[in-house]
Amino acid sequence: MWAKIFYGAMFLIIAASYLFTQSLIGDNYILFTNIIYQVPLLVALVVVGNLTRAYGLSSPHGLSFGLITLGLVVWLGAEFLWVIYESVLQVEVIYPSPADFLYLASYVFLFLGFTNEWKIGGSRFPLWLCWVLCLVVLIMMGLMFNAVYDETATDMANMVSLAYSVADVLVLISAIFALFNARQYEGGRLYGAWFFVFIGSVATLVGDILVLVFMDAYGEGLFLARQINLLWIVTFVAFGYAFTSINNIIKDIGSRVVAKTS
Amino acid sequence: MDAQDTKQNASNLISAHFGYLIGEKYANFYKNKDDQTIVSSISGLMEEVLGPEKAKEEMLKHHLISS
Numbered sequence: 001m002w003a004k005i006f007y008g009a010m011f012l013i014i015a016a017s018y019l020f021t022q023s024l025i026g027d028n029y030i031l032f033t034n035i036i037y038q039v040p041l042l043v044a045l046v047v048v049g050n051l052t053r054a055y056g057l058s059s060p061h062g063l064s065f066g067l068i069t070l071g072l073v074v075w076l077g078a079e080f081l082w083v084i085y086e087s088v089l090q091v092e093v094i095y096p097s098p099a100d101f102l103y104l105a106s107y108v109f110l111f112l113g114f115t116n117e118w119k120i121g122g123s124r125f126p127l128w129l130c131w132v133l134c135l136v137v138l139i140m141m142g143l144m145f146n147a148v149y150d151e152t153a154t155d156m157a158n159m160v161s162l163a164y165s166v167a168d169v170l171v172l173i174s175a176i177f178a179l180f181n182a183r184q185y186e187g188g189r190l191y192g193a194w195f196f197v198f199i200g201s202v203a204t205l206v207g208d209i210l211v212l213v214f215m216d217a218y219g220e221g222l223f224l225a226r227q228i229n230l231l232w233i234v235t236f237v238a239f240g241y242a243f244t245s246i247n248n249i250i251k252d253i254g255s256r257v258v259a260k261t262s
Numbered sequence: 263m264d265a266q267d268t269k270q271n272a273s274n275l276i277s278a279h280f281g282y283l284i285g286e287k288y289a290n291f292y293k294n295k296d297d298q299t300i301v302s303s304i305s306g307l308m309e310e311v312l313g314p315e316k317a318k319e320e321m322l323k324h325h326l327i328s329s
Contacts (some may be wrong), residue, residue: 055280059278059282170279184315187309187313187314187315188315188317190311253276253280253307254280254283254310256307257291
C-alpha cells in the first residue's frame with residue numbers, strides 16, 4: 001500500500017511542478033524541472049539495483065535485473081549530461097552529443113534485460129504475432145527514418161537518428177516482452193509488477209514518438225512540448241513501483257520462513 | 263522421489279525465483295520436513311506469487327510434481 005502512495009504522490013508532485021511552476025520560478029524553471037526529473041529515475045535505479053543484489057548476478061533473474069540496472073545507470077548518465085548542457089553550461093548542444101550515445105546504450109541494456117527475462121519465462125510468441133511484429137517494425141523504421149533524415153545534416157547525425165529509430169523498435173519489443181512476462185504470471189502477485197513494467201515501456205515509446213512528431217518545438221524547449229518529459233517520468237515511476245513490488249514480494253516470502261522458524 | 267532430492271529441488275526452485283538468500287532460508291526450513299509437506303508448502307507459495315499455471319510449470323520443471 002505504501003508503495004502505491006509513495007509513487008503516486010511522487011508522480012503527482014513532479015507533474016504539478018512541470019505544469020504549474022513556470023510562472024512562479026521563471027528562469028529557473030528549466031533547471032528545476034531537469035533536477036526533479038532525475039528523482040524518479042534515481043529511485044527506480046536504487047530499487048532495481050537492490051533486486052539485482054538480492055538475486056545475485058549469477059542467477060538468471062539477477063542477470064535480467066543487472067542489465068536493467070545498467071540501462072538505468074547509463075540513462076541517468078545521459079540525463080545528467082543533459083542537465084549540464086542545458087542548465088549549467090547553457091550551451092546549444094550539437095547533435096549528436098555524448099548524451100545521445102548514452103541514451104542509445106541505455107535502450108540496448110534495457111532491451112537485453114527484458115529479453116533475458118522473457119527468455120527465462122519460456123513464453124512463446126504465436127506465429128501470427130511474429131508476422132505482425134515484423135510488419136510493424138518495418139513500417140516504424142521506414143516512417144521514423146523518413147521523418148528524421150535530414151539532407152543538410154552530417155552522416156553521423158543521420159546515423160544516430162537512424163539508431164534512435166532502431167532503439168524505439170527495441171522499446172516496442174521490450175514492451176511486448178514485458179506484457180508476455182506479465183501474462184505468464186496471471187493470477188499471481190508478479191503479474192501486477194510486470195504489467196507496470198509494460199506500462200513504463202509503452203510510456204517511453206509514446207514519449208519518443210511525440211518528440212519525433214514535435215521535434216522542433218521540443219528542441220526549442222517550448223512549454224507544452226516540454227510536458228512530453230512527463231511520459232518518461234511515467235516510465236521511471238512505473239518501473240520504480242514494479243521493482244519495489246518485486247522487492248516486497250521477496251521480503252514477504254523470506255519473512256514467512258523466519259516467522260515459521262522463530 | 264528421494265527425500266533429499268525434494269528438499270534440494272524445492273530450495274532450487276525458491277532460489278531461482280526469489281534469490282539465493284531466500285533459497286537458503288527455505289532449505290534450512292525444509293530440513294526436517296517430509297516430502298508431502300514440502301510440496302504442499304512450496305506449491306501454495308508458488309501459486310500465490312507466480313499464478314497457478316506458471317506455478318505448475320515450475321514445479322514440473324524442478325521435478326517436484328509429475329505431469
